[in-house]
Amino acid sequence: MQLTVLGCWAPYPRAGGACSGYLLQDGDINIMLDIGHGSLSRLMQVLDFRSLTALVITHFHPDHYSDVYALRHAVAGAIRDKSRQGPLTLLMPSEPAANFTEISGYGDAFAVKAIDSLSPDSYSGTGNWQLGGLKLRFMPTVHKKPCYAVRIEGLTQFVYTGDTAYSSELVDFFRGADLLLSEASGFDSDTSILSGSHMTARQAGELGRLAGAKKLMITHFWPEYEQADLLTQAQESFGSKVELAREGRTYKI
Ligand SMILES: [Zn+2]
Ligand SMILES: [Zn+2]
Numbered sequence: 001m002q003l004t005v006l007g008c009w010a011p012y013p014r015a016g017g018a019c020s021g022y023l024l025q026d027g028d029i030n031i032m033l034d035i036g037h038g039s040l041s042r043l044m045q046v047l048d049f050r051s052l053t054a055l056v057i058t059h060f061h062p063d064h065y066s067d068v069y070a071l072r073h074a075v076a077g078a079i080r081d082k083s084r085q086g087p088l089t090l091l092m093p094s095e096p097a098a099n100f101t102e103i104s105g106y107g108d109a110f111a112v113k114a115i116d117s118l119s120p121d122s123y124s125g126t127g128n129w130q131l132g133g134l135k136l137r138f139m140p141t142v143h144k145k146p147c148y149a150v151r152i153e154g155l156t157q158f159v160y161t162g163d164t165a166y167s168s169e170l171v172d173f174f175r176g177a178d179l180l181l182s183e184a185s186g187f188d189s190d191t192s193i194l195s196g197s198h199m200t201a202r203q204a205g206e207l208g209r210l211a212g213a214k215k216l217m218i219t220h221f222w223p224e225y226e227q228a229d230l231l232t233q234a235q236e237s238f239g240s241k242v243e244l245a246r247e248g249r250t251y252k253i
Contacts, residue, residue, distance in 0.1 A: 001026045001156050001253040003179065005219070006042035008245040010163075010185065011063040014223045017247060018042045019063035022181065026154050029053045029132050033150060033160055040067040040074070042247065049074050050084040054131060055110075057092040058162030059147035060099040065092075068103060075109035087111040091118075091129060091136070095146045115148050139173045141165075144197045149173060156253045159213075163220065165196050166203040174211035179253045181245070182207060184218035184230055201230040205237030219245035 002025050007018025021039025023046065024031045030047055032039075032055045043049060049071065057065045071088075078084035087110050094100045094114035104112045115138050118127025129136040137151040141164030149170060152158045159177040163185075164170065174180055185198035194200060199207070201218055208216035218234050221227055227244050234242045243251070 001152070001154055001158060002250055003158065003181070003253055004046055004250040005245045005247050006032075006046075007036055007039040008219045008221055008247055009063075009223050010036070010183075010220045011061070012223060013038055017223070019066075020220060021067070022160065023047060024152060024158060026134055027132070029134060031056060031131070031134075031136075031152070034058055034064040034162075035067045035071060036063040037066050040070050045248070046250075050078050052088055054089040054091065056136070056150060057090070058141075058150065058160075059093060059143060059145045060096060061145060061163065064163070065099075072103075072106045072109040076106070079108065089113065089131075091115050091138075093146045093148060116146075137173075139170065141170065142167045142196065151177070158253050161199075161204075161207075163198060165194070166199050166207060168210075170207060171210045174207065174213060177211065177213045179215045179217060179251070180208050180211065180213035181217050181219060183220035184234055185220050186222060187225070187229065188233060201234040202237045205234040205239075205242065208234075208238045208242075215243065217243040217245050217251070221245075 004023040006021035009017050018038030019036025020034040022033040030053050090110040090112045127138050135153045138148040141147045141149050143163045147162045150160045156178040159174045160181045161183050182204040184201035184204040186200050
């Protein structure tokens with residue numbers, strides 16, 4: 001399994017950068033996790049969009065889904081000119097209903113599954129989805145809009161927080177991951193501002209340590225912040241080296 005960071009900024013990108021978007025690959029399976037501003041362009045630098053197996057949208061904040069409107073046209077065009085066979089599987093929350101209904105209407109490009117209607121999973125209590133040799137598991141997070149953390153299990157285990165406040169329930173869901181990709185939206189001094197919707201870098205480190213993650217990578221950076229300082233606060237609570245998500249880089253899991 002390998003992860004390529006397509007975009008790591010939120011809620012707007014740095015110059016030349018992109019918001020949340022990640023490409024998770026295992027053999028011939030290519031899963032895009034979130035598709036924020038600029039991330040589709042970044043995807044095309046590393047993979048032909050026709051080769052996507054599935055897209056997961058964790059929630060309907062623009063920095064996690066806005067490029068779906070561009071991908072819709074790309075995929076629909078590829079189906080029309082027969083350079084791609086069939087719609088792209090798109091897993092996303094069913095709420096807010098207005099977002100779900102709108103994007104579900106793009107049947108010329110997407111075969112939509114509501115994450116919250118997938119068959120219940122004994123592990124997380126929420127949905128799960130089998131994709132070739134990979135199992136995708138989902139768990140609701142604590143956020144301003146309905147959002148799901150993702151766990152992808154193959155020969156190794158990858159987990160992604162999506163957007164979330166700190167929650168002890170996530171500790172169990174992320175347990176023993178080989179790589180935990182965690183949002184780290186601010187400094188200790190932002191704790192009250194982020195409360196109820198996001199984690200500080202220190203909380204991301206704490207989550208990783210309690211979950212026993214073998215490796216922690218932080219992401220979802222406010223563009224004006226110094227990443228090295230976020231890294232320091234995450235490492236202090238994680239207790240060992242933490243990786244910064246860097247756009248365009250690929251990491252083995
Ligand atoms: Zn976000
Ligand atoms: Zn969000």
